[in-house]
Amino acid sequence: MKRRQAILGITLLGAGSVAFSGFKWISWYKKPDLVYIHSQKKLLAALAETIIPATDTPGAIDAGVPNFILKMVLENTLKVSQNRFIEGLKAVDPYSISRFGKSYIKCSRKEQNEVMRHFEKDGKPFEGIPGKVERKLIGNSFFTTLKEYTCVGYYTSMTGATQGLAYVFTPGHYTGCIPLFAGQKSWAIR
């Protein structure tokens, strides 16, 4: 019945998109500058922590998310999305310097949130063509990739699954209906 996950997965890709410039599109197919990513671990960590910050439970950094993002972008991401990610990463500091006069990691949490909001807006999936086609053609925006890998990396880490969510590897039983208690967390896996 995992098939259902696929069904849901497909429908939840969402829909997207207006025009995008042909020039940009071509640039997303070039050989990605993977060396650059390696030099940006600190920035990556700060960005991931903005997506999932430490609260009463650990955040992205505590859960080792930056390394996961790095691994995914380097090894398991389509070239277009890789390029868009690197392009985005390169744009973060120039933007935060132009807004707040300092690099992203030097910014306060509030300022970082401002910067992130800019990139979220910038990276909104296009509207119009179905999301699936968009993903194939132009890959994911910087923000979409960052958010996806941060969430996946966090909730599938030991820290994220066991502390950010409720994780029971061997439940033993299934109970179809139980009252939700106050503050109960979602199950980490199904």
Add this chain to the structure above:
Amino acid sequence: MTPIPVKNNGKELYTYDAIVVGSGISGGWAAKELCEQGLKTLVLERGRNVEHITDYPTSEKSAWEFPYRLSTVLQDRRQSPVQSSCPVYNEATKHFFVNDQEHPYIQEKPFSWIRGYQVGGRSLTWARQCYRLGELDFEANAKDGIAVDWPIRYREIEPWYDYVEKFVGISGQAEGIPHLPDSQFLPPMELNCVETHLKQQIRRHYKDRILTIGRVANLTRGWNGRGPCQHRNLCNRGCPFGGYFSSNSGTLPAAAHTGNLTLRPDSIVAEVLYDERKNRATGVRVIDAHTHEVTDYYARIIFLNASTIATASILLNSVSSRFPNGLGNSSDQVGRNLMDHFMMGGAQGEFEGFQDQYYSGRRPTGFYVPRFRNISPETRSKDYLRGFGYQGRGERAEWGELYRGTSGFGESLKATLATPGPWNVVMGAWGETLPYDDNRVTIDTQERDQWGLPLVRVNFKYRENEINMRPDIKNSAAEMLEKAGFKKVEKFYFDQPPGSAIHEMGTARMGRDPKTSVLNAFNQMHDVKNVYITDGSCMTSSACQNPSLTYMALTARACAHAVSEMKKLNL
């Protein structure tokens, strides 16, 4: 052609009472039954050995122990595009799927041939849904004038369903529906509250529809030394608790227990050997998967259980002057009438209530809505024959569904993803496909695989009847959800290549007439009586139920027949 050096000096050493080709769901049953009847049985399996528990390397792993955390791996998508299209394929299960590059086949039109070449075959990875066929299904071809009539009726298979179910262990709820007969059930798993709500609403709005918990070969209590199911829902990695039925946990150990079983992994059966003078199959030719050494093995009876497409290709590759088009193929039906269910159509919706309710544990099944079209004059559709059943599931949205659709980031995102989201139900149909003689498996005359065997060609497409079912599939699901008060109801139909339901069947069909069918009412080849075929290739029609339970019942029945024929010296 250069003569093949065959290693069979000392023939006795290579002679058995029975040979079973393939150790998947149906081959495992043949092995168990024949061994228990006292026959020295050789099981030939092309894949590697997989020992129950010992060879389930991922079964105790959490997501963080996998390099890509069980997300889609691009490398796999490129290297094994067909296998990795199976939703169950991931880092934790991929060792139970073939590598497309090592096992090529030719798709004349897109057709996904999803395979597991190993001891246990696809019994390790299957979704374990088990539904009997009913009289409606066995009568259907005759009534509709489609293809050929099934040579059996429900009453002939009924005791064999009982028989295999008592061994397999199937949890489910008896409902007393004539066209979806109840199995011998272990206690059912529970529906959750949104599913119970949908069930009640369906009962209220429709007099001939019901919703029932999925009937699944997971053990809700300890059974024949296996289980119980621990509700981990990690079944397709292999279960260290023996919580579900597989050849590896069930039939093969039972066969081995008799002392009559010889299991030979890494043994690719290339063809069935045939003696024209006696009009009998004498044995099979085997290629060692690693050394490519060729050995012949002999037996009085042969069971082919390599799975539908593979069995057809073995027959087509077994040529003699008596059977120039393949063993037992005087009807020219071998390879024809390939069927697969079609799925991926249905509807989903959100439910606003039950915000204070949740569930615990991971249930390895969803729910089932049995077929409700063309089951009576009142339910006749003017657009198509036969029908479909829905499989579905109700759940609260959790992080995996929520993170893409939830805008923003930071504390609010984190809080949303940590909280159970809205209840939703997804239901998708599994539709019956009719048999068409040009939906067909053949073998290529030129291209060969690394063992020198001809590549399989598949030519398959859905026709009018299947396509005409689609609107109803979407509309009926949406209508039920809407009547039950679901919101944001969306219909869907994802065009997946045929084969994606992994229910291939029909390529050596049963029938009454040797001129138009390959097998008789006992799965015995009309043309060559000591060859039995009891995998999906025997199916005369596809019905819309998941078929493996029927393969099991037919296998046990055919084994009893073979043994009695041997005792009567008819074989």
